[in-house]
Amino acid sequence: MPYNALKIFLLSFFIVYFFAGFYVSKTIRGEKYLIFPAFLFTQVPPQIGTEYTVRILEYGGKELDHPILFPDAYKLYFDNSIALPHYNSVIRRIGMNIWQGQSGEIGQYIEALERSFLSKPVVYEIVRVKFDTIEYWRTGKTIEEKSIATFNTEDAGL
Amino acid sequence: MIKHITQNQKNYLTRFEFILQGIARPISKSFPFQNISKIMRENYAFEKARTIVPFFYYFMVIVALYRILDLSNIVNEGQRIFAPRWPIFWADYLHYLTVIDIVHVFFILATLTGAFFYRHRAGRFIVFLGILEYHALRNSFGVTYHNWDIWVWIALLFIFLPDAWGSAHKSPRKRKRFLLVFWGAQAFVLLMYSMSGMWKIIAAAGQYLNGEASAVSFDAFSLHISTQLNILPETMTSMLGPLIINYPLLGWLPLIAIIYLQSFSFFIAFRPSLHSIWALGLILFHVGAYLTIGAEFFQHIPFLLFLFLDSPFRDPRASWRQTIADLPIFGWILGYLPKRNITNAV
Amino acid sequence: MKSNPYIKKFTAYIYDFPSLESFAKEERPFEKAKNIVRYLYYFLALKSTTMLFAGDTYFGTSENFSPVWSTLWVNLLSPADAITIIQFFFLASAFIGSFFYWNRIARIIAFLGVFELHALLSSFGIEVDHAWYPWLFVTFFLIFLPDTRAQTRHSLEGRKFFLLVFLAVQASVFFTYSMSGFGKIYGAINQIIGGGMHAFAPEALALHVAHWLASTHSVSLLGPFIIDHPWFGWPLFVGTIYLQFFALWILFKPSLHKLWAAGLVFSHIGIYVIMGLTYLSSAPLLILLFFDSPFHKPGTSWRKILLDLPIFGSLLRLFMDFRLSKMKK
């Protein structure tokens, strides 16, 4: 390969990659295999934040006396096939899509989540939680919890 | 025919003298520093050694950083037994977890210091302290863990490198000294392998004479492996272990080769042409040992790569013939053959 | 436009990288670059053996296996076999790279080793592996090095070619950081327009930490301290953005290579200490590629290094020019 051709190739590689990365970062997953925009921690969480979490209502066919939130249910009801930070992003994506009324791409995330239940059937709801970020870390107190969808592992698909 | 016998007789007057020369030649060829010091006078050897040393310190930073991933293991370990070794004598006065933090942070900072100031003896000394403290911590759980020994000793040896970095300080004396310390590090690494090989040979001789299973027995390797695997929990096994237990003959030659490779390692310190081959052999040995008996000594691999793969003492013009002639045992045997052929021809 | 002295001056402030030809004329940069390439493969060799030790714990569980296109062949086998095969291929490829780094075919094999490893790691669960991305780029660009034996002498053209590829390798590492920094600044601008919390606010890091630690249920060494004293976090966070965003610019300021690499390594340590996140895979690249950068001229003065700093250096130059012109008057 001649020198100048290599130079043009390398330059265009970086430019194309940059725009591809920028484009991919706008999609739901935020990345694609082989294209990683490295946009990590781009948005500062607001002081009053909203998060999505899972609340388990029925587990293994039994109704729970006190519905249990995902952070407390982790390790008890979930296997470790998904690393913890990934669970959060999975749940966040499900929640955000339902909230925005687009259920296009959530199928695989629901599937991944349901696959990781240790015992089935499970009835759970996706909850939108409002909290003061720092207070939430210190005490775990939330300001508002609102259920936005209920799922049953027995239902096929959505 | 007659002529050639007489010449042979001329060359080797008595049988006794012939044997004596046979023993003395490889030894005299190998042990004095002649070869090495001749190479040391050459400039390229010095330049090469000088480019290798910084990378030792750069790798040290990488190694120190990756220790972070191991932190949780160390924390768990020390909660049962914690008996500080002397280099971390100060640990008695602090909480165990604080000790771990201090040692790790110091290790990383010390190596970073080394990466910036490896040209100064003080910088290299700080790196040595960093690795020594880490090594001491790793060994403070009741059992010694020799995997990190090599890092400590080499860091110690490199403290003694002379200041020959700038282009102004290239007196032949300093150059020689630099190469000598470098050679010392090489020799030390090889010495460890030779010691390991030596015990194996001694034990093999003893066991053979007693009529027990010894290193030359066909099932020797499978005995080693099965004994190791027996003490593992049921779910654990090694990748190639079961294969060799089932077909013991597969393990015979590798074990002999390992003993050969290990025992003659120190000899290789004087045979630069063989450095890269030995590095490859010893790396394969480490990988193989892990895959069969589960012995893990990967901390040695960087040194085998750094110090030997592109050894400064290796003559770039050395031919394959020369390399083979340098091989222990095989080379010696070959060393006699061509000469006779020449006399035959005459 | 080009003759405009102000524009000329301005470009001189931000871009004063000598031509590669001037580097290629010397022996030293080329020899150094060649040496570094070797150690990059040594690192892979070391990594491949230690990974062997970590065994399959390194990988996900087979129930979660969903192959990306480059590991589709695994469907013919079982994931467990694929792990073994790919681990050994990676091991072999890394050592082939270490021993024959001067040969292009060996470098292609080494790249394929990293490529398949990364593909496999990306095939478990739904997340793509991020740790091996920098190495993927680096081994890919290294393929383009001219096919050269270590001992042979090189033509000027050959060296220029070599150094260009090496520069691309260095660029690929800094590029990712710049992307990341760009993302943060872009996000901050969006948030400022939206009128809310943003990355340059003093509490930004504290909020990040609180949010991250709460959602991952993890602890970190200094995280709680940052949450309680948000002001300590401000210089760290803004400093990290500065380091990241200008990384690609620093590529053309060789005098700062080592400092920048060390700064980014420190930022990784900081991320671990504060957020509890271990992302170390590009640290070896920073150290090996930039700590003894071939483009760095030895004996560069502190003054020059200071003047090369992004923003501050340019301001300083502007200020010095201003003083000079005043004195002339």
Add this chain to the structure above:
Amino acid sequence: MSLSHSLPKKLIVLFLVFYFVVGVYAHFYIINQEEVYLLYSWDLYTKVPPRIQTEFTILIHEFEGKRLENPIIFERARGVLYSSLTEYRHSTYNKTNIQNIVRLLAPSIMHDKTKEIERLRMELEKTFLSHPVVYEVVEITFNPIERWKNGRFININSLGIFTSQVF
């Protein structure tokens, strides 16, 4: 100047000789080389293990109140019945500790040293994850290859059965 008389060279040779001599000394005279810090003889996997091996070990008969049909040998029970010291895969730390205790315990049972037995039992039972555990101290004779392949022993010689207590 001549290199052969330089001080650093002498020091380096001295260092190598020193390391070697200490290693040889440690091999012959220091039984527990764990005591020697930073120096080592590197006598790893020196002897080929004999074809017929005899070992002291323990068999677990009862655990968590459940009687096991086939008693488990302790090496195979690590992590299940015993706490493991480290999370390392393939680590041998735990093995050496417990095995050393058993190696001392068995002879003291044979020689009826009550105090010694008490002390060693306490050490051993501390490592159990739950109590009570009914275990048997045994002397086993086996061929290592056969044992690994089929789990077969040539002979199992019982030395005593104990029930663990919380100390």
